[in-house]
Amino acid sequence: xxxxxxxxxxxxxxxxxxxxxxxxxxxxxxxxxxxxxxxxxxxxxxxxxxxxxxxxxxxxxxxxxxxxxxxxxxxxxxxx
Amino acid sequence: xxxxxxxxxxxxxxxxxxxxxxxxxxxxxxxxxxxxxxxxxxxxxxxxxxxxxxxxxxxxxxxxxxxxxxxxxxxxxxxxxxxxxxxxxxxxxxxxxxxxxxxxxxxxxxxxxxxxxxxxxxxxxxxxxxxxxxxxxxxxxxxxxxxxxxxxxxxxxxxxxxxxxxxxxxxxxxxxxxxxxxxxxxxxxxxxxxxxxxxxxxxxxxxxxxxxxxxxxxxxxxxxxxxxxxxxx
Numbered sequence: 282x283x284x285x286x287x288x289x290x291x292x293x294x295x296x297x298x299x300x301x302x303x304x305x306x307x308x309x310x311x312x313x314x315x316x317x318x319x320x321x322x323x324x325x326x327x328x329x330x331x332x333x334x335x336x337x338x339x340x341x342x343x344x345x346x347x348x349x350x351x352x353x354x355x356x357x358x359x360x361x
Numbered sequence: 362x363x364x365x366x367x368x369x370x371x372x373x374x375x376x377x378x379x380x381x382x383x384x385x386x387x388x389x390x391x392x393x394x395x396x397x398x399x400x401x402x403x404x405x406x407x408x409x410x411x412x413x414x415x416x417x418x419x420x421x422x423x424x425x426x427x428x429x430x431x432x433x434x435x436x437x438x439x440x441x442x443x444x445x446x447x448x449x450x451x452x453x454x455x456x457x458x459x460x461x462x463x464x465x466x467x468x469x470x471x472x473x474x475x476x477x478x479x480x481x482x483x484x485x486x487x488x489x490x491x492x493x494x495x496x497x498x499x500x501x502x503x504x505x506x507x508x509x510x511x512x513x514x515x516x517x518x519x520x521x522x523x524x525x526x527x528x529x530x531x532x533x534x535x536x537x538x539x540x541x542x543x544x545x546x547x548x549x550x551x552x553x554x555x556x557x558x559x560x561x562x563x564x565x566x567x568x569x570x571x572x573x574x575x576x577x578x579x580x581x582x583x584x585x586x587x588x589x590x591x592x593x594x
Contacts, residue, residue, distance in 0.1 A: 295468070295508075295510070297465070297467070297469075297508075298470070345427070346419070346427060349420055349463055351462065351463050351512070352465070352510070
């Protein structure tokens, strides 16, 4: 079973990398970008086929290691 | 002083730290591999050194913070044992929950490697008794992610309880954004936990302990610790 965990910075947390990308897009002439926030994506391959179990496992993974919940939010998704 | 220096894959400042501990205290520290579940018997100081554990993958210090030895360090700290984390060690202590907050990418996005000035806010801690309150010391930094932040409530508590021990300053002790090279909130360079027995700091005092290097300003921290631990023994 394929799954994806997306980790993003909480709003209000300074994101210097996002700011740098935002500036680069502007200097490349990509207009209309109001702001950029950078995050992380984890593509995870899971054993078994129980979706509820998979979601619980992914939450555990995110809480224990993938995200630092002081500054980051996460979103888990079982892709099937 | 029976000290233990933790060693994680990818770390590279553990030998500087061990050398300094030996020079200042006269005793050789134990080097403790991350897969160990216990600290050596009689350990009275644990040092988490600097240097890019696990290549800074995922987040600085995140993977090291979840290693088996850190459970032993948590138990040691809960009993009042002294723990010092420098640079990546500070990041590991934050990631492991021993200290609040987190170290973000430097505000200017650059890796900074140079001497900075630190104002010692208090001298009544085991880590700073070798200094005077308000004293300014010159020590090096070498980090890409030293920009300390925490939520407003945590910062207010740290400040209110006098837990900010070191701040980036000018040579005269002035706190000014120009001297706050990584953008840390309130120019915070080092904090202690609520028990006052766990210190995390971004700069490297262990690299300024010999006159040949050009400064011995870092020596006070280790000399102070050695004295506290000699008296306790």
